[in-house]
Structures are given as structure tokens and as C-alpha cells.
Amino acid sequence: MIFYFSGTGNSAWTARQLARLTGDNAYDITTLKELPELTHTKQLGFVFPIYAWGVPEIMADFIKKPPKLQGFTFGVCTCGGDAGLAMKQFAKHYPLRSSYSLLMPNNYIIGSDTDCESEILQKIAAAREELKRMAQEIQRQEPVYRVHEGPLAGVKSHLANFGFNKFARSAKPFFAEDRCNGCGRCVRNCPASAISLRDGTPVWAARCFQCLRCINECPQQAIQYGKSTAGRRRYTIRAYLPQDEQV
Template sequence: MIFYFSGTGNSRWVATQLAAKTRDQAQDIATLKAVPALQQETQIGLVFPIYAWGAPEPVCAFAKTLPKTEAFTFAVCTCGEEAGYAMKKLAEIWPLRSCYSLVMPNNYILGADVDDEQTALRKIQKAEAEIRVLSEEILERKPVYRVQEGAMAAFKSGIVHFGFNRFARNTRAFYATNACNGCGLCAQSCPAGTITLSDGKPVWGKLCYQCLRCIHSCPQRAIQYGKSTENRGRYTLDRYLKNIGR
């Protein structure tokens, strides 16, 4: 079983491909009601995006519920650039035999703009080739640690990641502009279930994973986060692939 969490589709795409190549199933953590029985599983994988050099909080919470297992355990993270010690920290919660990072298009538009089309395509094509290799390694049950950690990983995955979870993950700066037509997609698809519609406009509650699905997926491009996102692009993998005809 391959469990995944994904804001804008990169990690879902990786999990789905991995599942197909290793004859397994991909399961979204955000829609799980309870952890399924895993006694018969020969492999258990986790796939997720990197948030501030760490694993997303719902992934860590889910990993804590996983049983000890004889199955081959592995994790694959997707990141715009580097993962720090995210995988080493996750392995402290749930032992991992193999860890990988895959560089994918960046969706952190609160900090920088989306990748240009060529950069995004180059990342996706490289990731596709890497997925072929790591699927074989997983099938061979080969223990591998191939993670792009980057510089100052201990600091970034320590204090910076702690600060992200403690202070950055709030919804105060989200708002919908007049372009919103009240379609309700943001409320239906928020993995934290934090968005409701009031008078046809989204209202954000307190819990937020900062996956940025709401802001990237809005068909009207109506969601903003403070002033930082007005002039930045939007990205979901599905839309990107459709735009380039794939």
C-alpha cells in the first residue's frame, strides 16, 4: 500500500506511478477514515511534499498510527529544490528502509513565483526517469537513501520547520476576491476541511496544512494570500500537463 498526501498533485502523481510500477495501490491519507489492515502488505510507502524542510503535519500524524511491520517500508518526498533532513526525522517516527526525494515544480507561491514552463517540464521529465529507477529498487527491496538534503539541513529541518508549524500555518491572510463565483470547489477539496461557504464566498477556519490547494486550484483565480500572491502564477500538475498537451 502506498499512502500519499498532496496539495497540488505532484505527490499524488508520484504515488500513482509508483503504485502502477510496483503493482500496488495508492491511497490518499486525507480521505482515509481509518488505517486499513496492513498485515498482508509486503511493502508500505509514504509519498508527500516537503513543507519548510519537513514532512507535512498530517503525514507525521499518520505515520504515528502505522504499526510495526515486516513489510518493506519506504518514503518518497517531492520538493521544489531540497528536503533537508525531513526523511531522517520521519524515520524517527516510523522506521524507513528506503528514502528518496524527487525535485518537482515548486508550488510555494507565498515565497516565490511558480517555475517557468521549461523548468517545470525539465523537473517532471527527470522525475519520471528517477521513478523508473526507484520503482525497480523498491521491487528489489534494496535499502537506499537518495535525498537532496541541501545546505544547513539540521537548522532548516529543525528550528525553521518548527517555526513553520508553529507560526506560518495560519489562514488569516487568505481571502477571495470579487472574481469568486461561489462554485464551492475550494471548500470541497480542502484536505483540512477548514473552508466553508458563507453567502457564496469562502471563509477559512483555523486549521490549515498550508498545502495551497485552495489558492492554486480555484478556477477563477480568486484566492489570494495577503499581497504576496497577486502577481504570481498558479500551479497544479493536472492543469500543467493538460496545457502542454500531455
């Protein structure tokens, strides 16, 4: 059984690919009404993106719910670069036998533009091969720690992550430009339930998870975050997947 959280699809695709390769089931934690039966589960996995070298709040809260199992457990974090100490911090709350980081295309367009098209395709192709390797190791229940922590991992996962959660998760800079047609997709898709429609225009609560699903998936590309995202490309993995891999 694999539980996942995903913003723009990288982690959803990762979880579902691993489920397919290992003959398992993947569950989006944002749509779960209650936990599936775990009594006879022989392996349990968690997949999530890295936010500022840490575990997203929604996943950190979720791992308090499942019982600690005696079976094989593993975690995979998707990231655009370094993972810091996120997997070690995760394992303090839910023990993991194996931990991985998986390099995926950048989607945090508040900080920088997306990768170019060729780099996106290269990263997804490399990830496919790495997932095959992971799946084989998971099926053999091998204890593995293959996480690219990067330099200054402790500083990033403690100080930088604290700063992100304290100051950088404000949703106030989000706004919709005039080309917004009020379709409400951002409202329906927000995992933090931080968006509502007011007179047909989306408005944001004070804080959110900063998954950027709203800004990257807007069909009209009408959503901006202050002045940071103007002119930058949008990214969701769906645009780069064949039909049988859609998430």
C-alpha cells in the same frame, strides 16, 4: 501499499506512478475512512511533500496509525529543492528501509512565483525517469538513501520548520476577490477542513496545513494570500499530465 498526502498533485502523481510501476495500490490518506488490511502486506510506502524542510502535520499524525511492519518500507518526499532532515525525522517515527527525495515543480507561491513553463516540463520529465529507477530499487527491496538534504539541513528542519509551524501557518491572510463565483471547490478540497462558505464567499479558519490547494486550484484564480500572491501564476500538476496520468 502506498499511502500519500498531496496538495497540488505532485505527491499524488508520484505515489500513483510508483504504484503503477511496482504493481501496488496508492491511497490518499485524506479520503481513508479506515486503514486497509495490512497483515499480509510485504511492502509499505509513504509519499508526501516537504513543508519548510519538514513532514506535513497531516502525514506526521497519520504515521502513528499503521502497525510497524516487518516487510520492506520506503518513503518519498517531493520538494522544490532541499528536503533537509525530513526523511530522517520521519524514520524516527516509522522506520524506513529506503528514503528518497524527488525534485518537482515549485507550488509554494506565497514564497515565490512558480517555475516557468519549460522548467516545469523539464522537472516532470526528469521525475518520470527517476521514478523508474526508484521503482526498480523498490522491487528489489534495496536499502537506499537518496535524499537531497541541502546545506544547513539541521537548522532548516529544526529552527525554520518550527517557525513555519508556529507562525507561518496562519490562514487569516487568505481571501477571495470579487471574481469568486462561490463554486465551493476550495471548501470541498481543503484537507484541513479549514474553509467554509459564508453568504457564498469562502472564509478561512485561523490555521491550515498551508498546502495551497485552494489558491492553486481555484477555477477563477480568485483566491489570494495577503499581498504575496497577486500577479503570480498558479500551479497544479494536472495541467501538465496526459489523460492517463491524471490525479
